[in-house]
Amino acid sequence: MYGAWQPGVTFALGELDPNFGNNPAVLTTVAGHLALVVPADTTILRDVWDVRRIDVSVSAAQPVTAAPGSLVVDNGSRTATLSAQQLASLPQQSQQVAFSAGGAPETHTEAGPTLRDVLSAAGLWPLSTTSVTAVGSDGYAAAVTPAEATLGGRPLLISLREDGQPLAQPRLITKGDIKGGRYVSNTVVLDVATKPLF
Template identity: 40%
Template sequence: MPRLRWFLLLPVLLCALLAGCGSAPVVTAVAPVAQTASPQALAPGDVAVTGDVATPFTLTPAKLASYPQKTVPATFRSGTALEAHTFRGALLSDILPTSALAPAPGKNPFLSFAVLGRATDGYQALVAYGEFAPDFANTQVLVATVQDGKPLARPRLVVPGDGRGGRYVTDLVELTVVRVAP
């Protein structure tokens, strides 16, 4: 009887496989380049910058403080509550200017990049490069070190303008740059 079930399931599996072979383009992420130290091995407050960058590096608290500091207000819904905060930190566009990214060919090549923020607990959120690039949307996405005047134990990725706080990555440990390729 088990063989009969596989026999009946085979046409369904074949149809599913063939449906994925249409003419629509498939989008895949380009494999990231070698990473820096494992995020688990980082000192408290450090953030590994890995992936499709010219040179992977680690953002230490001192390095983050060396970037121009920006203060931005942010209001977002978290669960059923509305939260309003003021964040201070370095702009993601200062941390990852186009010169920090791995070279990419084509027209507006940096619009195919995105940054994936990952927290110590594995939570992840993605921000497209065009959202925070100065020549495009220029959203003031921060790697915040201060919230409401109080220093954070670990940086937080802050995406002002989002209606929900889902892309606010608390206890940030890694920023992985990815390039989407056709």
């Protein structure tokens, strides 16, 4: 989405969906201009004034065979594989998460590097127009945007430990989602796409 003062921002459909992220973005009019506002964000940095265009895209990312505990980060022109040791060497954060899965509430303590730190370790620096599709070894995929965390205040973690126990394969964690549909277990690929700012 593009506007006169905000060059662009990308949202994941699952973030906006009331059945998953439940963090709606609202199109409204401000001083005669179409504007997009994200009321629950902790900042106004993802609000877009004078919206001119809305683009929709879908990732075609597929799982790959990776060494145990490793993660392939691919942005189409560059592919980096981060080993289990490299992931474990990144700064670690701990997050308490609660969500509904199969109609039952779940609460866990997840620990691992932030998505942003993982992307940086792979040599990628996300923009407000970057999306990341996490793909599990079984082919299940879910999209997030680094801006959800950096601008929206909704942490994104690549968990290496759950409830104190090591995970065989990293897991994408989307803290703040009301359902676990964007929690991707056994994540093997992070497919990164960035729309041009202009």
